[in-house]
Amino acid sequence: MNNSIISKNCVIGKNVTIKDGSIIGENVIIEEDVYIDYGCIIKDNVHIKRGTFVGARCILGEYLVDFFDDMKNKNHPLIIGQNSLIRSETIIYGENIIGDNFQTGHRVTIREKSDIGNNVRIGTLSDIQGHCKIGNYINIHSNVHIGQKSIIKDYVWIFPYVVLTNDPTPPSEQLLGVTVESFAVIATMSVILPGVHIYEDALVAAGATVNKDVPKEVVVAGSPAKPICKVSDIKNKISGEKVYPWRYTFDRGMPWNNVGYEQWAKNNPYM
Structure with a gap:
């Protein structure tokens, strides 16, 4: 902890690593087995749960706009779930709740008042503009912009740009x-x-501009986007097999990995 500044009223668990040049603010809770890399700023009222890695030069608990009224940080808690991986130079504002097994690429920005579920991955240089509801097992790739008041439900894929x-x-x-x-x-x-x-199960093709609702299990393409087929019509170009709904053919990183969606769903009837 040499050359780091740590407030006296923090709670720091066992086996925590805080590398040089980090600053830990007031009322911060850092649970056991957390690793905070060089030059991080953990501002007031941040709770980092166990097993989390925070990469170099991250800022957690960034000020909301009300700070600039009187240059005082208000009570805007940030909760980071356990076993998260937050890569270097990510900035996460206060007043967010983020679930377990969260991952970011480098230089991700997440604005305030978002609720993010478990097993969410957000790629490098992506920007979550706050006031969003993001579910579980979401994959948001690099350079994605999510505008305020977006709602993204479970098992969604959002690809680059x-x-x-x-x-x-x-x-x-x-x-x-x-x-x-x-x-x-x-x-x-x-x-x-x-x-x-x-x-549900809709597919928006690359480069589409979507100005109308996309029905269930429909593929839309073009600008403006128009329906072109059902997702079940799409086949793998190599094998010729059906690809969609993708949950029956893809399982990496999903809770049905090595089990299969159908078998997994039998034990998860809410799906």
Whole structure:
């Protein structure tokens, strides 16, 4: 802990590593087996649960805009779930709740008042603009922008350079977030316009501009996006086998890994 500054009223568990140049603020809780790399800033009211790694030069508990009224940090707690992996130079604002097994790439930004579930991965340089609801087992790849008031449900894939917008008449104060239902896939460089609802198992093709709701199990493509087929019509270009719904053919990183979705779902009837 040489050359680090640690407030007196912190709670630090066993087997915690805090590397040089880090600053730990007031009312911080760091549970056991946490590793904080060089030059991190952990601001007030942050709770880091056990087994988490925080990469170099991260800022956790960043100030909200009300700090600038009087240059005083208000009580905006941040909770980071256990066994998380937060890579270098990520910035996470206060007033967020993040679940277990969370992962970021480098230089991710997460603004305030979001609720993020378990087993969520957010890729390098992605920007979560706050006031969002993000479910479990979500994969958000690099350079993705998630606008305020977005709702992303469980088992969604969002690929690089996707933008979820929220302002129907920019600039305005009337925001309409995008809703993405479970098992949907949004491919690279797609833009989803404000208030659009993408339903379960839908597929948005690469480069699409989506200005209307996407029905369940439908593929849309183009600008503006239009339905082109059902997801069940798509086949693997190499094997010729059906690909979608993807949960029956892909299991890496999913709770049904090495079990199969059908067998797993029998024990999880809520799905």
